[in-house]
Amino acid sequence: MLVFEYKAYGKSNQFLAVDEAIKTVQFIRNKAIRLWMDGGAKSCYDLNKYCAVLAKEFPFANQLNSMARQAAAERAWASIQRFYDNCKSKISGKKGFPQFQKDNRSVEYKTSGWTLSDDRKSITFTDKKGIGRLKLKGTRDLNFYQPDQIKRVRLVKRADGYYVQFCISVDRTETLQSSGNTIGLDVGLASFYTDSNGLEVENPRFYRVGFVAMKRAQRLVSRKVKGSSNRIKSRIKLGRIHLKISRQRKDHAVKLARCVIRSNDLVAYEDLRVRNMVKNHCLAKSISDAGWYQFRVWLETFGRIFGRITVAVEPRLTSQECSSCGVIVKKSLSTRTHTCQCGCSLGRDHNAALNILTKAIGTTGHVGTSVLDTVNAWGDKPSTSVGENLSGQGMSRSQESPALTNQAASGERV
Template identity: 75%
Template sequence: MLVFEFKTYGNLEQFAAIDEAIRTVQFIRNKCIRLWMDAPKTGKYDLSKQSAVLAREFSFADKLNSTARQAATERAWSAISRFYDNCKAKISGKKGYPKFQKDNRSVEYKASGWKLADDRKSITFTDKNGIGRLKMKGTRDLNFYQPDQIKRVRLVKRADGYYVQFCIQIDREEKIQPTHKTIGLDVGLESFYTDSLGNKVENPRFYRTGEKKMKRSQRLVSRKVKGSKNRRKARVKLARVHLKISRQRKDHAIKLARCVITSNDVVVYEDLRIKNLVKNHCLAKSINDAGWYQFRVWLEYFGKVFKRATIAVNPAYTSQECSSCGSIVKKSLSARTHICQCGCKLDRDHNAGINILNSGLGTVGHTGTFALDATNASGEPTSILVGANLKRVSWLAERRIPRIHARGVSKLLAFAGKRN
């Protein structure tokens, strides 16, 4: 599934109609959540019927397209099913009990309620809300896809305007030549990551960089009278600062992940639990600013697109274990150099990167989520070995990397033969 996004242009009346449609979606979703709270045995199809009931009771709900109302009920059921799944999995802490939404920012249409122009440069919404024709501007070309391939159309409101997204049903695959390289990545705060070869990528720290401007915008919001137009304008300026930082972080993750995947046949990284790491209030801001999870999601996505193996390993003792002799050398976070009795002296993160690579190549199964059962950016499972990767893994068995277990590589080869 591909998602193409375009900036939309219209008049104030059209944007007001979009806001009304977004509020209607929020109303329908919250009504469905209330129905489930009152009758916990309510199922997915009961919520779907509720959209038609609300359309008969409320005239403003009837103005919204029927497929958009169904999409709103699906959002409610998504929150409910996620709560059920968390309860069954017995995860620790809060289970994500469904809540009423207060800040919905999008409305989603399915197969009806919209029509693309022949030149694919504008879109017309045909429901009773009165949105009408909106011009689109973007870098993507929709002429390569048929209208029946577009499964969803979503209108999104952001701080800098309104956008339209197209969800296109297509399997993205790209073929590139094998590089015969493997890499282990150790993410950190001093540098974004250090690989098993000792190369470091600088941590951009987008939040820290924009924090000064953010604080200034926040002071302007605090000085304005609540409910005034000036306060509303100040809030928009603050939201744009946050939006720019999030876009910078996403762009950095996408470009870096694509570069790593296309440059290596096998990529091994840590199976970190960010939710647990941010409990340290001293490092929470820096960890969130780094965006490790977003980087991992795009690694797994591009691994599927380019048919590369991506493996997540348990990060336990990767910084303490010696990559040369395997002994445990305990060190604090402030110690940045690994020094072992065997004579091995490496940068702490470089040593961890080698251990991560050895751990990934030395075993097929592991604890946690990895490329065999992980979900990528498109929501589909990725596979550890596909097609021509068998030859690349054969090359791994011949390459001399410290402390790679031959037995684990043989298991990897046998697994690849079964997959093919």
């Protein structure tokens, strides 16, 4: 699935209609959540039927396209299903009980309620909300895809304007020659990551850089009278600063992940639980600013696109264990150099990256096989977690490579 995003241009009354559609989606979702709380819905099908009841009862709900109403109900059921899954898996802490929404910023259409122009440079929304025709500006060309490949169209409101997103049903794959390289990555705060070759990538710290402007904008918002037009303008200015920081962080993660994946046949990284790590209030802001999880998501995404192997390694003792002899050398967070009695002296993060790569190779048996054999063996799910059953991670026994089977049975490492 590809998602193309375009900036939308139109008149002020059209964007007021978009705001009205977004509020209607929020209303339907909250009504669906209330129905489930009262015991009136047991499945997503029940919520879809309830959309027709709301359309008859409320004229403004009837103005929204029927499939857009169903998409709003599906959002409600997604939050309910996530709550059920968290309860079944018995995760620690709060289970994510569905909450009523008060800041919805998007409306989603399916295959009806909109039409694209012949030149793919404008879109017309045909429901009774009165949005009409919006011009599209972006860098992606929709002429390569047929209208029936577009499964969802989403209108999104952001601090700097309105955007149209197209969800296109296409499997994106690209073929690359084998590079013969494997790499382990240890993410950190001093540097964004240190790889097993000793290379350190600087941590950009976008939030820290923009903190001064953000603090000034926040102070201006707090000085304005609530409900005034000046306060609204100040909030928009503050929102644009936050939006810029989030875009910078995403751009950094995408470009860096793409470069790493294209340059290596196997990429190993730590299977970090960022949600638990941010409970440390001394480091929470810096950890969130680094964007480790977003970087991991894009590593796995590009690994799937380019047919590379990505392996999530259990991070336990990767910083304490000596990469040369395997002896555990205890050290605090302030100790940035690993020194072992065997004579090994490396940077702490470099040593951890070597251990991460060693664990990944010992699990996947990647070294000694071609990239094509490895992709065929692992199927179409390139990311694995070390220590889990491989047959449950997308690998079919009928597709398993004999070379990998022999290596896994003997524990051979090259």
